[in-house]
Amino acid sequence: MGPTQLVAQNHGKKTSVFDMEEKGFALFHTSGISPEHIERPSLKRKKGPAPKMLGNEVCSVCGDKASGFHYNVLSCEGCKGFFRRSVIKGAQYICKNGGRCEMDMYMRRKCQECRLRKCQEAGMREQCVLSEEQIQLKKLKKQEDGQARVVVVRQNSPSPPVPPPQMTAEQLDMIEKIVSAQQQCNQRSFSDRLKVTEIVDFAKQLPGFLELTREDQIALLKTSTIEVMLLETSRRYNPETESITFLKDLSYNRDDFAKAGLQFEFINPIFGFSKGMNELQLNDAEYALLIAISIFSADRPNVQNQHLVENLQHTYVEALHSYICIHRPNDHLMFPRMLMKLVSLRTLSSVHSEQVFALRLQDKKLPPLLSEIWDVNE
DSSP states (O other): OOSEEEEEEETTEEEEEEEEOOOOOOOOOOOOOOOOOOOOOOOOOOSSSOOOOOSOOBOTTTOSBOOEEETTEEEOHHHHHHHHHHHHHTOOOOOTTTTOOOOSTTGGGTOHHHHHHHHHHHTOOGGGOOOHHHHHHHHHHHHHHHHHHHOOOOTTSOOOOOOOOOOOHHHHHHHHHHHHHHHHHHHHHHTSOEEHHHHHHHHHTSTTGGGSOHHHHHHHHHHHHHHHHHHHHHTTEETTTTEEEETTTEEEOHHHHHHTTOOHHHHHHHHHHHHHHHHHTOOHHHHHHHHHHHHSOTTSTTOSOHHHHHHHHHHHHHHHHHHHHHHOTTOTTHHHHHHHHHHHHHHHHHHHHHHHHHHHHTTOOOOHHHHHHEEOOO
16 A cells, blocks of 8 residues: 555445645745746636636736736746645745846746735635635535435435444444543653653553564654654644643743744644634544554655554554544544544644754754653654
């Protein structure tokens, strides 16, 4: 199997829910030679299908050939992608020319601040930008709606009643053990900081973890630790104050993280992920199972026995699926929504690595705040 696949049981068949892949951020858009700049009035569209393209339309931002209406504006693929990346990353740019750059196909690569401002002036809307998770959920919802339309109800031969879902004794025992282990670790970490040793202790208590070789145990923990810490961080998010609480009663908002030396390219995804996790309102069992699934990822570097790791992960995926079917019977999207959080988590971990790498290039240590709340030795 290629990248880590989380497999859920649905109607007795194993169905691939998603492939978790490393995702990077495109930093630059390279294309084109500067043509004569063409000014276009900003377009405000009403809701409904996009107007039919004639083929000679130009981008309202840079004057390149337009590919369609993107985020409410007739624009090219380059400006579409630039606006999306800027919104998702919460990017903040600085113009070297005092914000007076004339935007065209050449200047769009030279001045990001003026390009973003021109996107906004043309009418591009941030609320139209969907995250990767929202896109996947939209596809899942569309698939469910499509399947519902093709179901044929045969009144003369009614289907036998579907028995209510049940959990096996092994699953119940496993969930009880990992919830207890996690509560012990959380109790200790809330009185201090999030320590790597607490995560190691929790992993050792996961059924099946000690079946792995020491080398595979280390390989899994080495790259999953930051993801587990980010999951635990999301549990400390307060939506009312938009802050994260550490060390008993110390709360930090976005500005506090920025003052500690972190870039907003790293801060915004942390708070966005934490807010999204908070909205799911997961309980201890769901968090513990999600953390276990994250740890047992066979696509981690240097994992030797990938088959065993995949089988162990599948055990926890099945337990999570059964648990949600019983405790959230009316929310059919909760299971894929939770698994999609692991995709966001992998991306967030990649952003964290980029932040640390950038600090190393500048020959700087991790900011004191990060060292204080996360016991991480990069």
